[in-house]
Amino acid sequence: MKNRILIIEDEPTMRLGMNHFLSSAGYNVKTCEDGAKGISVFEKESFDLVITDLKLPGYDGLAVLKRIRTVSPDAGVIIMTAYADVKTAVQAIREGAFDYIAKPFSNEELLIAIERFLKFQKLEDEVTYLKETLREKVEFEEIIGVSSVIEDVFDRITSVAGTDVPALIAGESGTGKELVANAIHRLSKRSTKPFVKINCAAIPETLFESELFGHEKGAFTGAAEMRKGKFEFSNGGTIFFDEISDIPISLQSKLLRVLEDNLITRLGGNSLIHVDVRSIYATSKNLKECIESGKFREDLFYRINVVPITIPPLRERKEDIPHLIDHFLKHFKEKFNKVELNISQPAYDALLSYSYPGNVRELKHAIERAVVLSKDGLIDVKHLPDEISGTDAKIPCITEDLSLQESVRCFERQKIIKALNESGGRKIEAAKVLGISRRVLWKKLKEYSIE
Ligand SMILES: Nc1ncnc2c1ncn2[C@@H]1O[C@H](COP(=O)(O)OP(=O)(O)OP(=O)(O)O)[C@@H](O)[C@H]1O
Ligand SMILES: [Mg+2]
CATH class of the missing domain: 1.10.8.60 (Helicase, Ruva Protein; domain 3)
Incomplete structure (x- = not known):
């Protein structure tokens, strides 16, 4: 879609020239010769950008600006001005104009000013969009569950949130560990401070230390600038180590020390920086086993396992x-x-x-x-993935906690679906394969709601 631009300019050659140039540059342009007309057109149609002269008969550029800001604050205004009027132009910027261009200007300068605004507008839209998705995410982060085990998790969350002790959340993938970590932060007194997440499984070992503690300029080849690490970024807030079992063993003793004295040193630096951070950890692996296999330090485990929260599958x-x-x-x-x-x-x-x-x-x-x-x-059923709808009969739905009767039913259902699939949906054939009569098959199809 073409961007819409309204030009308000009383000088005819200028107006026509701009119209011609911007139209051929691909914009959808409309022009007016005075402020009053400009405002009335603007109020009827929508524009991304208004380029207005400052000196106009009747309503001047500042009045146009004011009106546009109230009608549609999202639209941009660029003021055209003679050199002598730069002071007024600055005032216009204070009142919300995006920019001003001094006359005489080249087509190139005009284009640059327009593109700068459109880029700004695009970024602003993106920020709004991101904020909204973020809000949606936050609102959505309600933890759903009524089982007694989830009730236990809720209890742990509320009792640990108000303190600064570390929390260690354990559970299989997809059980909601991150959700719980978020909840602890949100319910804590640090909720308005940063919540910084580190996915230990995603950071290459060589970068890990600088990621956590930052580095000074020149600390290693490629360290062209000083960079703060995640610990400094989360100062005052919460740091969340996801998949903590993946933290390199070489760094574990360093992490332990930081947790004990709250002091960090940037890589290549020597001054100690105090950080005030609450830490939360998540793991989908059994840390005791990692200790046994020598991948995780026992002392670090005891340091972080103060309040264990286990989310059952x-x-x-x-x-x-x-x-x-x-x-x-x-x-x-x-x-x-x-x-x-x-x-x-x-x-x-x-x-x-x-x-x-x-x-x-x-x-x-x-x-x-x-x-x-x-x-x-x-x-x-057909809108569900095969493994859930049962079309994919290879995947068993029988689990240990099903009763005998439920298991039998589940198995029977799978056998029937498999037979139907193999016979290309022909029921007589499927019944034969299953060794049951057609009538019994019909009954079972109804009972198990198989299509
Ligand atoms: N009890 C719950 N109520 C509502 N949504 C939940 C619940 N548990 C998990 N979810 C949702 O399921 C998805 C997975 O949760 P989350 O990312 O917290 O899991 P995880 O344990 O961190 O998984 P992984 O180990 O793979 O990182 C998320 O979209 C989350 O919002
Ligand atoms: Mg996770």
Whole structure:
């Protein structure tokens, strides 16, 4: 879409010239010869940018500026001015004009001023967008769950949040460790200070130390500037070490020392810098095993394991699943503007009975996908990933905590789906393979809601 520019200029040659040049440069241009007309056009149509002369008959450029700022603060105003008027132009900037260009100016100068504004506007839009997504994220970061194990997690969060003791969050991938870390920070007195995250699994060993503690200029080849590390950035706030088992063993004793005396030294520097930081750790690996295999220092483990918070996998707290389904359905229905959307019983049952090796993240993504794929106001089994809908019969849904009867049903359902798949959906053939009558197969299809 072309950017729209309004030019207000009383001098006809100038007006026509600018119109011609900017139109051929690809802008959608409109011109007016005085302030009053300019304002009235601006109020009827929308423009990205207004370029107005300062000296105009009737309403002058400053009056135009004021009006535009009140009607549409997002639109930019560039003031054209003669050299003698630079003082007024500066005043215009104070009152919200984006820039001024002194007459006479070349087409090139005009273009530069316009492009500078459009770039600024684009950045501003991006910032607004990011802020909004951030807000959405924060609002969304409600931890859903009713199981007693999740209640325990809530208790731990609230009791640890008000203190500065380290918290160690353990749980399989996708169980919500980061969510819990966020919650602790948000509920703490440090909530308005930075929450700085370090993904220990993602930082190459050679860069780790400088990432944590920063470096002085010239500390190593390539260190052209002084750089602060994450510890300094999180000063006053919280530092979150994700996948702490991946921190290089060579750095573990250094980290331990910092945790003990709250002093850091930038790489290549020698002054001690005091940092006031609360630390939270997450791990999906068993740290005791890492200690046994020599990858993790025992002393560091005892230092960080003051308040352990363990989040059990989703398959061990099935009573949370319906609440999570409802929560994510509501969220994604709103997000994708499908508030009227319903879910079919078979699809709902499939979501309920799946074992979720990828935990809450897997459930969340499945629902997001289903909402996106759904048609005609209904989420059906076919909108779910194969492993959840049971079409992919290789993946067992039987887990240790299912009762015997549930396991049998689950197995039976899978066998039937497999037979149907292999017979290309022909029920007579499938019944033969399964060694049951057609009538029994029909009954079972209905019972298990298999399409
Ligand atoms: N109890 C919960 N309620 C609502 N959303 C949750 C819950 N648990 C996890 N989630 C969501 O699931 C996704 C995964 O959570 P998170 O990133 O915190 O997991 P993780 O344990 O840090 O996983 P990984 O080890 O892979 O980093 C996130 O989008 C999070 O919002
Ligand atoms: Mg995580």
